[in-house]
Amino acid sequence: MIRILTCILLFFTFHFALGQIRNAPLTKSDIESATRNYQKYCALCHGKNRKGNAADYAPSLSSNSLMSTMTLNFLASSIAFGRPNTAMAAYIKDYGGPLDMKEIFTLASWLKYESDAETIDLGDGPIAGDLWNGANLYAQECIKCHGKKGEGITAPALSNAAFLAFATDEYIKYAIVNGRDDTKMIGFKEILTEKETNDITAYIRSLAGGWSKEPKKLAPYPTPKQYVLNPQGKDPNFNLIEGRYAPIKEVMEAIKNKDKMILLDTRTTSEWHNAHIPGAVPIPYYVTEKDVDKGLTDKDTWIIAYCACPHAASDTVIDMLRKKGYKNTAVINEGFFGWINAGYPINAGEIKEIEN
Structure with missing residues (x-):
């Protein structure tokens, strides 16, 4: 069976087998664990107080309208599977x-608990609409934030297959x-008629392209001997912006010149497994x-970090390294998406350098 579908099945099996996770109060241990995990993994983008927009236009997880309509399974799946290509x-x-699965469900349950939002039971049936009119309305009202193809700009990606699989x-x-x-995100109840709302809804649903691709096989992580x-x-020689940010072209030029560095x-x-700059070491x-x-034994070798934020x-990582005495450090200014948009090479699940 396709691995992604197996994971989804496990989610629902786990939920129904341990249904008390959803309804019973969280234990003190659960709350402490979820709080730690949120601050460790989520606060960077969603903010320490769950208000969102700390980075990457991440949505507010304290929004009543979001948390009251997002089921536990939907929320847990969003944490587990993420939003590919975002x-x-x-x-x-x-x-x-x-x-692991238990930690994800505990975190999702804690987020629901902290929001104090009363759950609204929405129907799960399909909504019929005029796709042509929906596309036109989407172009008028939604493109600026959600993107021409629903890819997301300053708001969530609506065409994302992982999102549409559960929404x-x-x-x-x-x-x-x-x-x-x-x-x-404003409400459109005073702007659009119900028919127009149905048309946009149907159009967004039409953006779904399925979600059945098997994940890439997980590769072994590089060893310290492979770091440099x-x-x-x-x-390498970089003209750093603000003493920290290396222009993407200079990084690529240093790689082509086979300069000594650590990426x-x-x-x-999980993102490293999905796609990364060739030769990059995962230090989340x-x-x-x-x-x-x-694994970093030489404080003189240049260390260049990147993320998607950008x-x-x-x-965060460079600040920690500089605090420990690593002065030759920098961040790729345009980030990973800038690297992709520039047409520079990437690898998935492999440990190898760029070949000239």
């Missing part, structure tokens, strides 16, 4: 993330009608200061 990574261990039509419609409090690229090469991927480990933003330089996660 800054929201998969956190489940099966995808290379740091959390019901009624969930989408409710968001359009009522908006999201504590965010820039071109160990016999010369030191750090500071996103979640949630690593402790004690372990951030584990700075938040990599800044």
